[in-house]
Amino acid sequence: MADELKTQLTDTFATHGLTLSSEAESYFLEFLENLKEDHQSECIDAVLEILQKQDTSSTDVDHDRCMAAVQEYDADSGTESIKIKKGGIKKFRLSKQYSCEICGKNYSRATRQFYCIPQILSFSFISFLYLLVGLQLLNTFTSLLPGLCLLAFCSL
Known part of the structure; x- marks a missing residue:
């Protein structure tokens, strides 16, 4: 799954004439892995759009530029990244649909239940x-x- 996501990310950026640095790529991949699969491609497209709106002649996207675009997407999408450490080890993201932090059951955005x-x-x-x-x-x-x-x- 991670390899497919990495390939999709690299190919999408390459088709738009942008190149991610290794730090930016690892940051963006970590962010994408915390999203549900059906929201990942939407996020990639939105971040690409944000990056293309920036006034810069460079086709290389460094970590800071990528992080700023991802945070802008996160703020604009209304999901407000909530990361919870589950068991002190694994992080997961509550996005569009919320998950119970104990059993992992998903709830719709309207209910906003966490337990x-x-x-x-x-x-x-x-x-x-x-x-x-x-x-x-x-x-x-x-x-x-x-x-x-x-x-x-x-x-x-």
């Missing part, structure tokens, strides 16, 4: 237990309060 219902329910249940414990402690304290007040009054 599955079971995780939300388990979190709610734990919160409910903490609330019960807190209320029990409050109840215990309020039942002891008259005795503590009497003890304090008697010690005066």
Whole structure:
């Protein structure tokens, strides 16, 4: 998959008369790998369009120029790159469709849910237990309060 994407990227840039530096290519490939497959070619075309709008006579695209174009695409597309480290190792991108960061299930953009219902329910249940414990402690304290007040009054 990565080799096909690299070939597609190189060929697309070559047909438009642009050449990516190795650093720019690796940066752009990392960005593209975090996108869903059906959005990758759209992203390449949009970044190419941004690069061609820039006033520069150079056909070589260095890392800084590529990074600026990718960030402009990311801001204009409305997806706002959100990268999450999953398990401290792998990064994935929430784009157009959002994924649960625990199980990986996809949600449509309209729902904007990041957690599955079971995780939300388990979190709610734990919160409910903490609330019960807190209320029990409050109840215990309020039942002891008259005795503590009497003890304090008697010690005066």
